[in-house]
Amino acid sequence: MKKIISLSLVAIAAMVLATGCTSHSENSEHGKSHEAHWGYEGKYSPSHWGEMKEEFAMCSQGKVQSPINIIPTEDIDLKALDFKYNTNSMDVVNNGHTVQVNILAGSTVNIAGTDYELKQFHFHTPSENNINGKAYPLEAHFVHAAKDGSLAVVAVMYEEGKENPIIEKIWSKFPLKANEKVSISLSANDIQAMLPSNKDYYKFMGSLTTPPCSENVKWNVFKTSMPISKEQVKQFFDTFEHANNRPIQNINGRSILQ
Ligand SMILES: [Zn+2]
Structure with a gap:
């Protein structure tokens, strides 16, 4: 039984990590194809995800869902996240939901003794998580998987200010049409530089x-x-012509550590 569960976790992780999307349309014109499955507007919007497919049931039935409004519940001495981002990017894909940069194998973050390999990062506007009730114009999700398939996300919030040079590199490359992929060469240094130098963080379970x-x-x-x-936020928003943030989910009593 345990084996079946972990295998299916790996399968889900593999699907999600491959494209950030679990389904593909045969006719992918005008970049709207994925909306036939799920999206952010109208009958494909987040409030309907749970009814769209049996596999999506957790979207409406889950009790530990993301994103959330982060209000810390416990002050503890959180161990520093140990980043070893030492590989370059591979390519950048517009999957119809977001812009996703895929990373060559070998970059990891160690969280409480477990290595999680960086698979990809992607963006949401406005931010999905809020911090103490505050939303941000953009949020990046660095998606990692451990050997057993379990997932860890590291999130970076963006605040409106000066132009961001690494974002500029990505924005100048990413395909404007859905389901297109182009190569992009971000160095390991570029990817490390996307993380803030002060690495204090909030930690919690989610989805x-x-x-x-x-x-x-x-x-x-x-x-x-x-x-x-x-302008950079606008450029991202204009590509998709709508926000791509799931609404805030219930905390349901979970701990949020800092
Ligand atoms: Zn995300």
């Missing part, structure tokens, strides 16, 4: 914020935000 909304995802959200210009 994927997109279908199938799988739970048991370890969330780590930096307290310190990074800058992004108003």
